[in-house]
Amino acid sequence: MSDKGSERLQTVDSAVQQVMQVLEMVTNDPGRWNTLTMAGSQYSLTHAERDGIVWGKDPRADTEQPARARQSTMRFRLQVQSHMANPFGTMHGGCIASVIDLLSSFVLSLYSPGEQGSSWFLTGVSQSLTVHYLAPTQIGTWIEVDAQALSVSRNVALVQTDVYELTSRDGERVRKTATSTHTKVDVQTVKSKL
Template sequence: MGRADHLPAFGSSSSTSQILNPIAEMTALRFVKTVWESFRATSGLEPRLLNNLRVTAARPGTVNFELDIQKEHTNRLNILHGGTIASMVDLGGSLAVASRGLFATGVSTDLNVTYLNSGGKIGDKISAEVTCDKFGKTLAYTSIKFTNDKGELVARGSHTKYVTIAWKDPQNIVEEINKLP
């Protein structure tokens, strides 16, 4: 059996996906990190509350990130504050929209959070995966799940964004992202 015998025939969707998915992931990750840096440079809230948030992975429509819990993220019980999670639902929705190629990520029309377990205490890490479930010319719908260090589901949320004006931003790369599988 030759070296390429285990690969699907060239041109099949399977072989194309195997070749191009790393390119899509690299493009989306680089762009999402650029958008996150723009938030950090220009926003009032994110650099103060979520400065140590790290985007760990991205592909078109999905972003993963994590946050090391520090004192400023906690409530008076010294556990992760629900407002910190709500802020991450907001930011996460924006980053999911960015993963589809929009630099200006629109404005919030709806945000929901359901808290299921403690997110942790100072020194713990909370992880999130957010997806852009529907991406249109007017609205984008996102959903997010948070897990703690034990792998327990901590919270889930949804975030709807009005994106009509965001489509006009010259820094968008929607066409480039859409060309990728």
């Protein structure tokens, strides 16, 4: 591996491929909370962007490897399932927090060189997660989880996540139902200090 100061970030396409592989693994392993939470939700990654380079729309998405990133976003869509409900028939707050915790972490893949042991390769561990619930979400509703990295250093990251109710799977946003800040710590870079 190269000197830490000269590592280049993986391409947007490589980061998306990594996210899809991890999502497939964590949501298809029987007994994992991720699998149980996301079951039947038909989740999909719909948008990934780093510094204006958009996955699937920009030819630089499979070639550009910057030394740093300033802005990154990932968006996911999923359908709220009956097992995600609270006694009132809307999406349970704990379930929303779990979905945000899982999906918002993936935006940090855009800040990783993409090699085992490199920074943000495992998207870190949660230090804090604050969720503000703004409106109830009915079972069967499609939602969009929009995660934006606000600040990413070598050891700590802050991610802002907004959850929107949609008119349909491919529809427009109707209203914001939750907003969150999520602080992550990169375990690859701090484990030597433990």
